[in-house]
Amino acid sequence: MAWGDPTVVSSEGTACSGAADPTACLAKLAELRPADGIFPDLDGYPHRATQVVYTRHDEVGAVTSAQELATFLKPITDAKTAGFLVRENGYDISCGGDERNARPSGDGFDIIGQIGGGCGRRDRTEDLLHVSKDGQITVLSSTVVERADPNCSPGRRPEGFAMAGASVDASPLGRFFAEAAELEAASVPAFLRLAEELAHHGAPADLVLHACDAARDEIRHTAMMTSLARRFGAEPSTPVVPPRPVRSLFDIALENAVEGCVHETHAALYATHQARHAADRRIRKVMKRIAEDETRHGALAWSVAAWIESLLSDEERARIDQARSDAVTTLMNGTAEPHPDVVRIAGAPSAAQASRLLHAVAGELWAA
Structure with a gap:
């Protein structure tokens, strides 16, 4: 059963069958509210927690962990x-x-x-x-x-970044948010470098300013995701991003086409879905704020593309268009089914939902 809004997922047999006082047994069962579950409530923030509740004659109890479940079910x-x-x-x-x-x-x-x-x-x-x-x-x-594929994760990743990832011993939700925190942290130097390079090449001041603002957003996102990762028992890795020299306009545009126009737009789409579908109230609130920021980051990427690509040759623009198209194809071919906890509690789209979202955006935006 799932408590909060109690819902019977499945049942076997007849509750309180064989109890000396069936009425009292059923009343006790109706009032049972275990504090923990196989997917437990943590840090005082409620979400749907799964338990197996049972009756044995007059006994009423609950199984609240995978280890207890094995003991309960055996033989x-x-x-x-x-x-x-x-x-x-x-x-x-x-x-x-x-x-x-x-x-x-x-x-x-x-x-x-x-x-x-x-x-x-x-x-x-x-x-x-x-x-x-x-x-x-x-x-x-x-x-x-x-x-x-670490590279299919939403968001802007800097050149030279290699994702360390969360411990395989962490819970699915812990791993999910720890890896999100690492990606958010890696986006900070990515935007700082973008701002520096835009300024070096004489970009409009508002583009430089918005890149700096995006770096500050990513610092806040890192703190949010780190808090959620720790809430679910995982510690994010600290990204290592080596310093790089200022690049040419073409190289900046090439990275921006993939990491900005595709991945930042994807990040905004993904976060918006989480903000609407997460069963956990705190996660919905966090993802709503992040979705708003990522939408601005995606718009920034398209503004950067419009400025830089106007200065490039037809051949260079064709190569950038191809890179953007290839990145979209990689995303569409990379959808896989997340862990059920990540879908239900964190609001991540299922493989089918992710595919539909990506195809919709590809038709309306990336095909333009």
Whole structure:
């Protein structure tokens, strides 16, 4: 069940069956509000937390962690229970569901599941898992089915930046926000360099000023994302961005076409979706502010493009158009299914939603 607005996700059997006082048992069940869940409430900010609640005769209780769930379910004697445990540990079940996927093996079941993938540091793998009778999950083999691409993450990345990423031991939400914080931090020197280079080449003063303002925005975004990452148990890595000499107008325009016109526009789109769909109130508030800023950053990128590209040759503009088109294609081919927590709690678009959003923007903006 999910508390906050209590919703029954699924149920088995009859509540309070066999209780000496069924009425009292049902009343206790209705009043049960566990403080924690398999996806727990943290730092006092409420979001949907998943629990398994149960009755055993007159006993009413709740399971509030993945470890407790394994203990509660054992012995694992059927494929449906084995599949449920695997899913609650973050896997997507492959090959048509639990019963068709799982097969008895040794003291339990073997199941194929997929985990990871999308923007970030972790590959998406298809794992052969063994679920023992006592609820222990062991990875028997693992095959990479989709390489993770840190470069598909929204936002402006500076030249020479290599993403370190969050610890693989962090929760899915922790990793998501830690990697977002690292990308936001990397955007600070990216905008400072842009401002310096624009000034060097005699760009209009308002473009230089807006690039400096964007760097300040990214400092604030870094603090917001760091706070969310720590809330979900992860510590962001500090980006290392080596200093670079001032580039030519063409090289600036080439980077701006990809990192600004495509990635900053994508970041604004992504943040707007989160601001509207995150189940967590605090995340919605944070992403609303970030979406407003990223929309301005995207507009800045197009303004920079208009100024610089007017000074370039036809051949150079054609190369920039091709780079922008290639970046859009990379984004559209890089959509993968985020972890369910990231979709539900953080409001990230699912793979299908991301694809629809990208195609809509490609038709209205990037094709122009």
